[in-house]
Amino acid sequence: GDSVTQMEGPVTLSEEAFLTINCTYTATGYPSLFWYVQYPGEGLQLLLKATKADDKGSNKGFEATYRKETTSFHLEKGSVQVSDSAVYFCALYPGFQKLVFGTGTRLLVSP
């Protein structure tokens, strides 16, 4: 079945460091891919998305490229801020039925 695998957390970085959170997926067909962010005590918010191979989603300095050949959608940011501390979820939607999430990766950014 469809699945998403994310790197284990927490990821601990200093402010202005480079961030990569790995995400790989297994799916039949051509799913849409998403990154969601959850700030402490809040619900999930869409961070960025990509709907087809080679698409790059971007928002708030974060980027992720839909790589069909490696079945990956890694999240990157060139310079993290303390305010980026949150839990990040990779997700896929195959176009029918279930929306599939990874287990989430907690990011902790220190000043």
Place this chain on the structure above:
Amino acid sequence: NAGVTQTPKFRILKIGQSMTLQCAQDMNHNYMYWYRQDPGMGLKLIYYSVGAGITDKGEVPNGYNVSRSTTEDFPLRLELAAPSQTSVYFCASIGGRNTEAFFGQGTRLTVV
């Protein structure tokens, strides 16, 4: 621009009590989902629906029931609350393949 609305935001139940978590969306989305999120953990799918009158089980359906009589509403019922159901519950909806999922703000439930 209400999106997905969940009520209540917080609730404390005693063991054995029942309650319904409400979820409503105003985007005419066909697909709706209920997830639970235990402390420090990811999301687990409880039930989902692909349209009015159609529901199906997710990963962790035991102890819960759902109904989908209208496109807008997707309530989650806990019949006999147990401490293991202490969690944060999120409702979500999605309109189609190239659209994002919208989440409610969550219901924090404690069973004591």
